[in-house]
Amino acid sequence: SASTAAASRNESFATLEDKDRNFFREVLGDSNVITDTDALQPLNEDWMGKYAGKSKLALRPKSTEQVSKVLAYCNDRRLAIVPQGGNTGLVGGSIPLFDEVILLTAGLNQVISFDAVSGTLVCQAGCILEHLDSQVSAQGFTMPLDLGAKGSCQIGGNVSTNAGGLRLLRYGSLHGSVLGIEAVLADGTVVDALQTLRKDNTGYDLKQLFIGSEGTLGVVTAVSLLCPPRSSSVHVCYLAVPDFATTQKVFVKARQRLGEILSAFEFFDQQALDLTLKHLEGIRNPLPDTQTPFYLVVETSGSNEEHDNEKLQSFLEEVMEEEMVLDGTIAQDSAQIAGIWGIREGISVALKHAGPVYKYDLSIPVAEMYDLVEETRQRMAHLPVEVVGYGHLGDGNLHLNVSCQKYDDEILRHIEPFVYEWTAARRGSISAEHGLGQMKAECIRYTKPQPVVDLMLQVKNTFDPNGILNPYKVLPQVMAVAQ
Numbered sequence: 001s002a003s004t005a006a007a008s009r010n011e012s013f014a015t016l017e018d019k020d021r022n023f024f025r026e027v028l029g030d031s032n033v034i035t036d037t038d039a040l041q042p043l044n045e046d047w048m049g050k051y052a053g054k055s056k057l058a059l060r061p062k063s064t065e066q067v068s069k070v071l072a073y074c075n076d077r078r079l080a081i082v083p084q085g086g087n088t089g090l091v092g093g094s095i096p097l098f099d100e101v102i103l104l105t106a107g108l109n110q111v112i113s114f115d116a117v118s119g120t121l122v123c124q125a126g127c128i129l130e131h132l133d134s135q136v137s138a139q140g141f142t143m144p145l146d147l148g149a150k151g152s153c154q155i156g157g158n159v160s161t162n163a164g165g166l167r168l169l170r171y172g173s174l175h176g177s178v179l180g181i182e183a184v185l186a187d188g189t190v191v192d193a194l195q196t197l198r199k200d201n202t203g204y205d206l207k208q209l210f211i212g213s214e215g216t217l218g219v220v221t222a223v224s225l226l227c228p229p230r231s232s233s234v235h236v237c238y239l240a241v242p243d244f245a246t247t248q249k250v251f252v253k254a255r256q257r258l259g260e261i262l263s264a265f266e267f268f269d270q271q272a273l274d275l276t277l278k279h280l281e282g283i284r285n286p287l288p289d290t291q292t293p294f295y296l297v298v299e300t301s302g303s304n305e306e307h308d309n310e311k312l313q314s315f316l317e318e319v320m321e322e323e324m325v326l327d328g329t330i331a332q333d334s335a336q337i338a339g340i341w342g343i344r345e346g347i348s349v350a351l352k353h354a355g356p357v358y359k360y361d362l363s364i365p366v367a368e369m370y371d372l373v374e375e376t377r378q379r380m381a382h383l384p385v386e387v388v389g390y391g392h393l394g395d396g397n398l399h400l401n402v403s404c405q406k407y408d409d410e411i412l413r414h415i416e417p418f419v420y421e422w423t424a425a426r427r428g429s430i431s432a433e434h435g436l437g438q439m440k441a442e443c444i445r446y447t448k449p450q451p452v453v454d455l456m457l458q459v460k461n462t463f464d465p466n467g468i469l470n471p472y473k474v475l476p477q478v479m480a481v482a483q
């Protein structure tokens, strides 16, 4: 088996009948009610090919009103639902475990408004991140988040997972950039919290609950968010560093010398680089003559070419002189910038080409972060696996990936619960940005104490008393069923 997930279907849920399909066809039209086995197959499988469900029905609503009608009906009938955006999630959250109905948000793909003075974007949940970025770019703005999955992930999925990504260091998390949310609760109630205000202290900030709740509290149908101005001057450098302790010295120096223009600080190890060069076509090694355990991608985004260049040059001179960096290169044009980002963003895709992979997404104090990769590598030295480490060093977020030939319980036993216990012992988090999904629904206790989990279960019961929204995900099953 690939994971820790619910072993059996919750029999309090109904099974689909003809009358249900007929109702959905009436509300959504025939073409938005998907029952064809071939069409359902990719919707039942996750991006990694690690998890698979058995849904016989996917629905594609085109308006908030349709989402509301579908949910009210499912709630009355006790039909379980899985919201699915771009299906790029990495914890098995966006696909069913059993026969849950898949609710696709792809039909909710309209931009509602953009205010070119404040940079406030209001759009439906199914808009693809990269499309939104191109649209706001044309008006001199950028999306406050960027990630390798940008070409297929949707803003509703990003908000529902509270995606972090490559720019969090500069623009902060979605808990800050999202100004408003429209969501539909399990019983069909439309929660209109789609404000565009920067400041609003009237009562509890309920929109925050939907951010990162992975489709368990409601279906997000629209979002308003604050876009920062697009930087006219962007520089990227690629640095080879001799050991992990030094990556932190370079980080401290980058914050001191680059200050407000520092926009990303990413790292990967030699193993991640080798895998990417081997499995992805068209990737060029920026430093072909240098072999070192660690590489950094440092990006600056500012508004004054000359000033930014000067800052970057003096930062580089300093880290070279102090021998923190063995070798480095600055991208000379946008193609070279894309080339360097292509390596960092390509690691997950390369690993997917390499075969099955176990992924861990951890927040750990930076000083100790890479010890976990080394210890995991040692524990598994006798097994046919490749252990790689990379991630958002500037945010204290490690991606530990174990690449193997097939998903295998023997391999898994060497990783779990070791990785979770190791992280808990350092008061880290077992999910920095990917969420819990089905993979870690039984594991939240490694990061959150029982009274906090109990409060979460109460929130869940208030929003979704019948538990129809994304069952078997995020929260432990025993307790969720015992409510």
Ligand code: FAD
Pocket (backbone or CB within 6 Å): 047, 082, 083, 084, 085, 086, 087, 088, 089, 090, 093, 094, 095, 105, 125, 146, 147, 148, 149, 152, 153, 154, 155, 156, 157, 158, 159, 160, 161, 162, 163, 164, 165, 166, 214, 215, 216, 218, 219, 220, 221, 348, 349, 433, 434, 437, 470
């Ligand atoms: P899905 O995968 O479809 O869904 C994710 C979860 O949200 C599921 O639980 C689903 O039920 C729920 N959901 C989706 N839409 C809605 C909605 N409208 N309302 C309610 N619930 C909903 N993540 C990061 O944080 N940082 C990264 O740097 C990053 N890089 C990635 C790179 C690659 C190549 C890939 C494949 C993934 C990456 N991810 C990253 C994972 C990340 O979770 C997703 O890419 C993204 O945020 C999910 O968006 P999606 O539309 O694909 O959502």
Ligand code: 2HG
Pocket (backbone or CB within 6 Å): 090, 148, 165, 344, 345, 347, 348, 359, 360, 361, 391, 392, 399, 400, 401
């Ligand atoms: C990244 O930062 C993503 O590249 C994906 O969050 C990480 O695949 C992974 O483990």
Ligand code: ZN
Pocket (backbone or CB within 6 Å): 165, 391, 392, 399, 433
């Ligand atoms: Zn990441």
